[in-house]
Amino acid sequence: MKFFYFSISIICFGAILWLSGCATERNSMRPSTLSQSTQEKIPAASRSNAALAADQNFWDVFHNAKYDEIQPVLEQMTGAYLRDPTDPVTASHIGWLHIWRISERERMAMVTPSITDDAVLARKYFQEASSINPSDARFLGFLAASTLSEGTIHHNEPEISEGNVLMRKAIVAWPEFNLFTAGYMLSTKPVDTAEFKQGLEWQWENLSLCVGEKISRTDPDYSSSVTKITTVGPKRACWNSTVAPHNFEGFFLNMGDMLVKSGDWKVAQKIYTLAKSSPDYSSWKFAPLLEERISNAQSNITPFASNKGLMINSKVSCMACHQS
Ligand code: HEC
Known part of the structure; x- marks a missing residue:
């Protein structure tokens, strides 16, 4: 089994x-x-x-x-x-x-x-x-x-x-929507492959595209995002909506997982933490899961390397973003 x-x-x-x-x-x-x-x-x-x-x-x-x-x-x-x-x-x-x-x-x-x-x-x-x-x-x-x-x-x-x-x-x-989809698909690829690295690169590109500025890879600051929230046009895929009420939080959960898998657990902790800047964070059912991820970032490197517990393989593969 x-x-x-x-x-x-x-x-x-x-x-x-x-x-x-x-x-x-x-x-x-x-x-x-x-x-x-x-x-x-x-x-x-x-x-x-x-x-x-x-x-x-x-x-x-x-x-x-x-x-x-x-x-x-x-x-x-x-x-x-x-x-x-x-x-x-x-x-x-x-x-x-x-x-x-x-x-x-x-x-x-x-x-x-x-x-x-x-x-x-x-x-x-x-x-x-x-x-x-x-x-x-x-x-x-x-x-x-x-x-x-x-x-x-x-x-x-x-x-x-x-x-x-x-x-x-x-x-x-539709890059704001599909850079995520494409990169998420690659999150189970072996960590040292070009595909996995491309998948992670696409997550960074997705972030930059959403706020229209370059995001630091060592000390990511996403505070300008709150001023850019919209529910219309292609940029709506960057934020929460009635269709995906916790898209923003789910995005950072996966990106943090991919960073942990890559070994970069300290940057991963910062990326996970960005989920908390969502205006809907308090109603997100998976906040305790995120806290656990932040605490266990370093010890998750090994299981995530074999895809064990990674968001895409979990019970919240879709629900992290879509459960209301
Ligand atoms: C990172 C967050 C995220 C994850 C994970 C995610 N989605 Fe979505 N999903 C979105 C966003 C954003 C949209 C676009 C909403 C829009 O069109 O405004 C969307 C759109 C949809 C729609 C919209 C259909 C419609 O008629 O409007 C469905 C259904 C859907 N996703 C199903 C899924 C399923 C099934 C999974 C798991 C395999 C999944 N999603 C994973 C964020 C996510």
């Missing part, structure tokens, strides 16, 4: 490799390849009542961390999709439910091999969402992430390469 768990941890959010079987499959289904960002499916003019009802349950279950209720919501959401497969929001929410289940599998009493099918299905639904609405770079970022996961699970190098190409496009399309 332990071995299996470990092998899964590399799968999910964590790789840079990929897609030939898939490319062939796609080519046989339609004339163009996934890499094209042109619209391939005509979006629905309006959302159905079934989709709206499914969304209501989706947000309740997701924001309240009702992990055990993923399956019933998935049934409802998939039912709505089958009635209207041209609704990109419904397709994406199916993708996110699958990604949530596999990412927070630590919550399960027992993890079985077929959990890996969630990566396959997530990729499928993000592909649909993206082809209906190519302009939503969140769909593209998660298509890239799930393509990387699927390729890694199936040892499909061309698929991994395609995931990397998609991720680069997603970063260009």
Whole structure:
């Protein structure tokens, strides 16, 4: 069981490799390849009542961390999709439910091999969402992430390469959102690899981009951030919102984990501490977890090096940012 768990941890959010079987499959289904960002499916003019009802349950279950209720919501959401497969929001929410289940599998009493099918299905639904609405770079970022996961699970190098190409496009399309996504995916890579270092570099770049100034790598000061908070435009991905009520805190939790893993535990402590400057910090359920991380920064270097306890492999892989 332990071995299996470990092998899964590399799968999910964590790789840079990929897609030939898939490319062939796609080519046989339609004339163009996934890499094209042109619209391939005509979006629905309006959302159905079934989709709206499914969304209501989706947000309740997701924001309240009702992990055990993923399956019933998935049934409802998939039912709505089958009635209207041209609704990109419904397709994406199916993708996110699958990604949530596999990412927070630590919550399960027992993890079985077929959990890996969630990566396959997530990729499928993000592909649909993206082809209906190519302009939503969140769909593209998660298509890239799930393509990387699927390729890694199936040892499909061309698929991994395609995931990397998609991720680069997603970063260009919406860096404030996808620099995090891309770097988070790389947090499970071995610490001395170029991929891990790139992932950490992307977190620093994300910070600088959000406040429009260079952030010191030894004594990070993020105090200007409070004056820049917004809920609109691409920069909204830097702060908290109704969709991601603790995005800011969750961002620093992961970045601190990556710094600890790299051995830089003193800078990690400073980065973790920046989460406390969030105006919503007092309502964040994971403040005690953050305190523990600060206290144990040095002793966490070894377990984190083997990805044990790292945010991405934990029960709060999504909930650190999304639980309200
Ligand atoms: C570092 C914080 C963070 C983590 C971790 C994170 N997200 Fe998000 N998520 C965000 C932000 C920011 C947005 C964009 C909100 C917006 O569009 O304004 C977002 C958007 C979303 C949406 C929005 C869909 C919609 O219709 O608006 C869903 C669903 C979602 N994430 C699911 C997940 C899942 C599942 C995971 C875990 C695999 C996850 N997220 C991990 C920060 C995070």
